Amino acid sequence: MDSHPDSSTPDASASKDAAKVTIADVARQAGVSKGLVSFALNDRPGVSAETRARILSVAGLLGWTPSLRARSLSSQRSFALGLVIARDPEVLGSDPFFTSFIAGVETILAPEGLALVLSVVPDEKTELATYRTLVADGRVDGVFLSDLRRDDARIPCLTELGLPTVTLGRPDQPSPFPAVSIDDTQGIAESVRHLSSLGHRRIAHVAGSAAMLHGRRRRDAFTQAMQAAGLGQGQVVETDFSIAAGADATRRLLRQAEPPTAIVFANDPMAIAGIGVAQELGVRVPDDLSITGFDDIEFARYVYPALTTVGATPMVWGRAAASTLLGLIRTGSAEDVELPAARLIVRGSASAPPPY
Amino acid sequence: MDSHPDSSTPDASASKDAAKVTIADVARQAGVSKGLVSFALNDRPGVSAETRARILSVAGLLGWTPSLRARSLSSQRSFALGLVIARDPEVLGSDPFFTSFIAGVETILAPEGLALVLSVVPDEKTELATYRTLVADGRVDGVFLSDLRRDDARIPCLTELGLPTVTLGRPDQPSPFPAVSIDDTQGIAESVRHLSSLGHRRIAHVAGSAAMLHGRRRRDAFTQAMQAAGLGQGQVVETDFSIAAGADATRRLLRQAEPPTAIVFANDPMAIAGIGVAQELGVRVPDDLSITGFDDIEFARYVYPALTTVGATPMVWGRAAASTLLGLIRTGSAEDVELPAARLIVRGSASAPPPY
């Protein structure tokens, strides 16, 4: 690695203090009015092809970058999209969903010159206040709504605010917003069928919060798949999706007189904690206890035994949600999008149940 | 799943279109000029106490929120701070540092009415381009620079751009920016001493990338601590900090004729992968192999055995970095900040070495 000491050392006084070139400079140089330059920039009709070409060429020559601030003020747009995440930050850390989701969003926004404004807030009350502030400040042209809850207060709030929104998943209430969804019930059903086909009959589910739609939905999918397999309802323990709660739930399940031989967890962090608790209790995975997760976070491949889980695709989700939100903002409406269902990924954490 | 055929039909006309109250309305109602309202809003001298009180009261009555867009245009500020993360998004997910860091930043920004603009980009080239765009667009008033690298190209780039910056840690090159640092060498040294006092003599280090300052620094701390303990240099395997690389490195170390009895990992994700690999190879942790990590991510407490690690405090770091950046922007300069060193947290993954 040789260094280039002379690299990137422009004549200091450059860029920042350089007299900012404005639309007026371009107009003068091109011999047209400012309005026409604006029209050319925004690809609006009413500018002859050759005039537009000349304007754009002059703009390039002068190194003109239209002022985002001026555009924002006069066009009442902010050229930014928002994401508000309401979670205990300590817990958030273990969930890699958002960073991948954001990376996906970014692949759509960056080429459009749009930015992402991110807020991490501790609770729902602060979250609602944050949306109001974002709108009052005109910070964003639209937002992504994730972690949908039952009878979600954010839907009426955002509707009232008139803020273009895309929901991640379909709300359980009337919603004016397009939804970008990915079916997670199929993966849960596959998990149950997989375990059932391995010979398990006492299968339990460590569910996420029933107050969250995906928690409830995965739980229902579990119960239905159990019944379809003729295994009754299946024992269910509800949690808040946190690692700590997943560990507790596992402990409770395994301490029963007749513990399950398999546990379907509603997410990977809890499943991984479940493996830890089993080991701590001297229960062998998968020999004594089979475990499945949901998400396919990176850790899933590297714990031992590697986690059989359902593969979510947050980056894909991010791209789809961003495209949909952009469409909504630009055209005023957008269709719901259904992404390919998350599917089961078989690894080592689930096998046949013990013979006794 | 019942569908709502009537969805995506906003009733548009809501609050969004409510006639926006402006500074002119406040001025008229309060019987003063617009300029004075602005002065009162910005707490500038030249407004008598009672006039200011009257203005603010009228503003409250009318529900006036100063327009961020107008303020941005006339004051040449954006009221936002930026964070650009350059990483493979798939790998990023397993690192909870940023979400906690951002949550910390948020606690400082939100009360000030400032927003955070976040970019996740795939590589350094895109990262530099992103900074240029942020500046050209006047998107942010300053940025946080994290994951410092050797001879980091971003330092000269940001210097040239004249963008107020706070670095997370001290660069290895001349830098005009304040640094907010947390000593991580002490925790590594403590780890080595801890293992040494347990009786370990063959201690290895799975290091992060030497191209990254914290990777290099932790490695040096390891080597020094080993020598101080009279244990030679200690075997070191370099990685890129990723889970996959951590797993590989562990595998290589354990397959040697005389494998280490303890491994100090440069971060928790690799350490957790290390536990997985050991188990896969039939090496018992901690009986046959002791393991320590760095970060104290949430998983660390829930894997088995629970990970002995060094506790970082990303939220605290986020708060300190945000405060420092705000100070820099407002006053033009800021002191370096040294946060309390990260300390060793003893759990179950390290014990005495096997007797043989």
Added chain:
DNA sequence: CTGAAAGCGCTTACAG
């Protein structure tokens, strides 16, 4: 201590 006016750099009807 206060007011009138120009300016930030665009967009957008409105005339031609």
Added chain:
DNA sequence: CTGAAAGCGCTTACAG
């Protein structure tokens, strides 16, 4: 197809 002008809603010298 093109131009001149008002307007977006603030901030900030500059006069008083």
